[in-house]
Amino acid sequence: MSLKIIKQTIICNFKKEFTYKIDFFCDIACNILFYSFQLIIFSTVFSYVNKVEEWSYQSFYLGFLFYIFIYFSIEAFTSSISNFFELLFEGKIAPLLCAPVSLLYLIFFRFFSPNKIIVSSLFFMYLLYYLFSNNIINIFNELFLLFLVLFVIILINLIYIFILNFLVLLSERQIPVEYIHGELFGLSLIPPTxxxxxxxxxxLAGFPIILSSSIPVFIFEHKKFYYLYYLFPxxxxxxxxxxxxxKKIKHYYGVFGG
Known part of the structure; x- marks a missing residue:
């Protein structure tokens, strides 16, 4: 899978979304305002809570920051995964298969949403500021580890969405995969303690997405680095x-007319 093709696709999708400038900026602004307001409400409500089963106010707030960043990072790829399986199910995948690109590219990058990455990046900058200003991360090694852990968690979530879509394809039924994932992912705000x-x-072994925003809190705030030995395998x-x-998907091209 060529990085040049991925880069060109992201730029192309960005230009396509930017064609409707008002919609583009309104979508970004609305998401930022909505989740910033939620952060304020979240901070106000939990400022009265000292601890819930060893989960402090800072743990709640930091977990919500991780939640927002991971959520928008996932959203950037979700539409691409869903669109691929929708086209496959409707038997309209043939034109895409004619292109000399890998299946991974078609699934994860063909319908990539750049505006979600912009929102994700803005919240990530605030997340970094919060981590450093509160001395949760102090050294370069921990910063590198942060990138690695977040990448792995986002990857697990995307694969989980992919697996759900694949199972829906096998069942030959229309099931709201994004809704199911969203509900499970929302449970990651619950204190894991x-x-x-x-x-x-x-x-952690079967449904790690339910712990998506709490695992980074455990690792970086509580310094429980041994969770990495569970997360990576x-x-x-x-x-x-x-x-x-x-490999199995290729057998379904003909079944659905692709």
């Missing part, structure tokens, strides 16, 4: 599942 040890590790398993399913 309320779970028993068995439930927590079961969720889980990511590898998800990647292997994706490779298997990518």
């Amino acid at each position: 309320i779970y028993s040890s068995k439930i927590f590790y079961s969720l 889980i990511a590898i398993i998800f990647v292997l599942l994706t490779i298997i399913m990518l």
Whole structure:
């Protein structure tokens, strides 16, 4: 998969979205204002909470910042994944298959949404400011680790969306995959300390998206770096599942008329 093609696609999609300038800027402004307002409300409400099962006010606030950044990063790719499977299900995938590009590119980058990345980047800058100003991250190694952990968590979420879409394709039914993922992902705002040890590790192994915003808090605020030993193998398993399913998808081109 050529990085040059991905870069050109992102630029092309950006120009396409920027054609409607008012819609483009309004979408970005509305998302920033809405989630900034939520941050203010969130901060005000939880400022009266000292701790909930060892989960402090700072843990709540930091978890919500991670939640917003991860959410918009995922949203940038979600429409591309959904559009690919929709075209495949409707038997309209043939024109895309004629292009000399990889299947990964068609699934994750063909309908990429640049404006979501802009929003994600703005909140990420505030996230970095908050981490450094509160001395949660102090050294370069931790900053590198932050990028790595967030990349792995976003990757796991995208693969989970891909797997759900693949299962929907097998069932030959229209199921709201984005809604299902959104509801599960929203559970990551729940303090993970309320779970028993068995439930927590079961969720980490089977449904890591439910812990998407809390795992970074554990690692960087609580300095529980040993969670990395669980997170990375889980990511590898998800990647292997994706490779298997990518091979299976090719058998469905003819079934749906692609």
